[in-house]
Amino acid sequence: MAMVGLFWIAEGDVYVGAKPAGLTPGVRLTPEGVxxxxxxxxxxxxxxxxxxxxxxxxxxxxxxxxVNAVRDLALNTVLELATSLGSAWGDDTPPLMTVRVEASDGEHELPAYVAAAVGYTQTEADLSQALLARLTEGAATMETTLAAMAQWGRSREGGSPRGPEREELLRGWLG
Structure with missing residues (x-):
């Protein structure tokens, strides 16, 4: 599993935001659709x-x-050590993003959890938005782009690549 821009790629599956677990909200991009x-x-x-x-x-x-992420981590650690109640300081749920799908039957807003603990770089966010727009340009473009992302995910071992490599991947998938 790896995060590249706004995408979470797990083996051959491509998600916008974090890969959902159980009943949590999420958005998957497949060859058929969103x-x-x-x-x-x-x-x-x-x-x-x-x-x-x-x-x-x-x-x-x-x-x-x-700074806020480090502060929250430190406070949660102190609370967990000081009490047997565990992390009672705040909500550990990551923030949500809204995936907007403009379709023939109207606009749909789909929630997806943020995968990046401290947010995304502006460059990665911009490249990801451009890549999402590219997916709507036509079937051949979408199929080629999603196939390249999925293939990368299947061959990837280890965690998420570093920032410059993530940006390079996004640029490559943009063509």
Whole structure:
């Protein structure tokens, strides 16, 4: 499993945001279309009906966001050590992004959890948005792009690549 921009690629599966587990919300990109996952969110939006695909509420990495993440981790660690109650300081649930699917039958807003703990770089966010737009340009473009992403995921061993490599991958998938 690896994160590249706004995408989470697990073996041959491509998700926008974090890969969902159980009934949590998520969005998967398949050769057939955009799939809404999670409790009460199941649905398929076929690529032939999708006119636009964007993500709103993308947290962009900043120094303040990084400082807050370190502070929260330190506070949770202290609380866990000081009490037997575990982490009672705050909600450990990652923030949500909104995947907007503009389709023939209207606009759909699909929630997906953020995969990056302190947010995404502006460059990765921009390249990811461009890649999402590219997926709606036509069947041949979508199939080639998704196939390249899935193939990379199947051959990837280890965790997520470093920032420059992630940007290079996104640029390559953009063609």
């Amino acid at each position: 799939v809404a996952l999670g409790d009460g969110r199941s649905g398929l939006h076929l690529w032939e009906d999708v006119h636009a695909l964007t993500v709103a509420d993308v947290p962009v990495k900043s120094l303040l966001r990084q």
